Amino acid sequence: MESPLLEHNENSDIGEEKTVKSAVKNFGFESKKLWRLAGPAILTSVFQYSLGALTQTFAGQVGDLDLAAVSVENSVVAGLAFGVMLGMGSALETLCGQAFGAGQIRMLGVYMQRSWVILFITALLMLPIYVCSPPILVLLGQTSQISTAAGKFAVWMIPQLFAYALNFPIQKFLQAQGKVLVMLWVSGGVLVLHTFFSWLLILKLEWGLIGAAITLNTSWWLIVIAQLLYIFITKSDGAWSGFTWLAFVDLFGFVKLSLASAVMLCLEFWYLMILVVITGRLENPLIPVDAISICMNINGWDAMIAIGFNAAISVRVSNELGAGDFKAARFSVWVVSITSVAIGVVAMIVVLSTKDYFPYLFTSTTAVAIETTKLAGLLGITVLLNSLQPVLSGVAVGAGWQSLVAYINIGCYYVFGLPAGIVLGFVLNFGVEGIWSGMIGGIVLQTTILIIVTSLTNWKKEAEEAGSRVRKWGGSVAHDQ
Structure with a gap:
């Protein structure tokens, strides 16, 4: 006769195995929806x-x-x-x-x-x-x-x-x-x-x-x-x-949300574009500007993947919150975050492993290629961060947090990151590496804050607010149906 303790352990192991299988199955199901x-x-x-x-x-x-x-x-x-x-x-x-x-x-x-x-x-x-x-x-x-x-x-x-x-x-x-x-x-x-x-x-x-x-x-x-x-x-x-x-x-409410969305997105869209402009203010800027332009070109193509996930998670979160299923919205955020970070790690590895070769796809000038290779480490960190940051912004759009994220972007990017880059690049004479490092600091700070905000979010309350938003701006339409 088996002991009660042994039987309990076996049941516990079976229960844990079922839980793991269920989690993996749900992850795969949500991944299909996202892809x-x-x-x-x-x-x-x-x-x-x-x-x-x-x-x-x-x-x-x-x-x-x-x-x-x-x-x-x-x-x-x-x-x-x-x-x-x-x-x-x-x-x-x-x-x-x-x-x-x-x-x-x-x-x-x-x-x-x-x-x-x-x-x-x-x-x-x-x-x-x-x-x-x-x-x-x-x-x-x-x-x-x-x-x-x-x-x-x-x-x-x-x-x-x-x-x-x-x-x-x-x-x-x-x-x-x-x-x-x-x-x-x-x-x-x-x-x-x-x-x-x-x-x-x-x-x-x-x-x-x-x-x-x-x-x-x-x-x-x-x-x-x-x-x-x-x-x-x-x-x-x-x-x-x-x-x-x-x-x-109800155009006024639309204008408010549209302006908040525009401010939020433009502050992100222009942030790294400013990097090229600031680099042009360095002494002998021609080679650093060419090198940073090559890096931004690669970052731009990589950003297309992040934009796709941004759109996908925005749709998934907004759909599930509108339907009142806050648990599905929360789970979707976890799945897309894990997926996008995994892609970001792969992109970073590709950048770092090809740093001596990819510059020659864009330039035949050895000096520019060498400078680009020096910046490859910063580019690798940027593509990793840019795999998660746009996804978290997509979560914000899906949930309707545009105004909050606009304030976060102003503080992290333009109050902290940009001045830090200017100090490191010009005052402490670290050049283009210093400018970019300071601006990466702004992205790290913004991403960290968005992770905290997302983690502490009361998704049940978000679903209720989504329902009231739909009723507020759609009551007349719903009444006509």
Whole structure:
């Protein structure tokens, strides 16, 4: 006869084994949900990022001035507009995601139209930046020749600004419903057409910057039109029920959340871009600027993965909170955090193991390659941190914490990180390594605070607040259904 103690231990072991198997099974199930969203979102980001990159490549075949004009307009003027518009549109990640989770499907179309109104007005307010870009670029340190060429190209690119105003709300509308494959196929198809017509107009017909403007504007508007046709024809499973005057109701609350989203995202979007500008203030800056530009290029491509997970976790959290399932929302945060950190570790290992080789993919100058290799350690740390930080920001968007994170970003990035980088780089003479190290300190601080905030979150209370948010801004719509 077995002793009661032995029998108890065996039962305990069986219970623990079942618990472990259940946890692994749930982790795998949630991972599938995340990858179904993140995979297409990553590829969509890469395809849309490639539109501007390909235009720059073809412009570079025409001449140095054409390349500089397209590069400066893309990174400074359109880069500013892209950040603001994407940030303003990100309010829909919270609202559409939570409404979809709550089963208030028709509200998604109304929310998208409200966002169109707000972003169209924002685009009008940003028009002077495009029209007056030459003196602004001179003020930022560009030569008058480059500023004039980039300013002329910026005026031609005004249609792209209004394409942004429509595109980002459409994307958040589709993401909230998990219709990410639609965005993927549209962006992929447009990229193929963009490549052909860029070659035809810019090189074959020798239209230069005019050809670049025509192809880039047309490509962005093709993305918008194709997505709209899908929504109008399919009705997006009931999420689209036609244009309505409700789009002009409760705009103030939308503006507040949109502005908070824009501030939060732009403070993150511009932080490492400032690194290149500050490095240009060093003595003999040419080699450090080239090296840091190579590192930021690699970091930009790596960021596409993080952006995909940012979109995926935002949808998962907002959907589950809208549905009132706070435990599922909390579990999803854990799964995506573990997954993204694992990818970040792999990316860091790749950067460090290829540090003597990857610089030569971008430069033939030995001095620049050596400087880039020196910075590889800092790049490795940055890609690791940037695997988790955007994910935590996605959690914040899904839960509607944009205002809180905007304040955290100001404190960590611009009150702590940026001054620390300036002190280390210029006062203590550590150069570009010091500037970057100080700014990494800001990312570490911000990530740490977001980890603490996420860990201490009362997810049950967040689910209740999501429900009240849906009722507050959607009552009139729900009543009409």
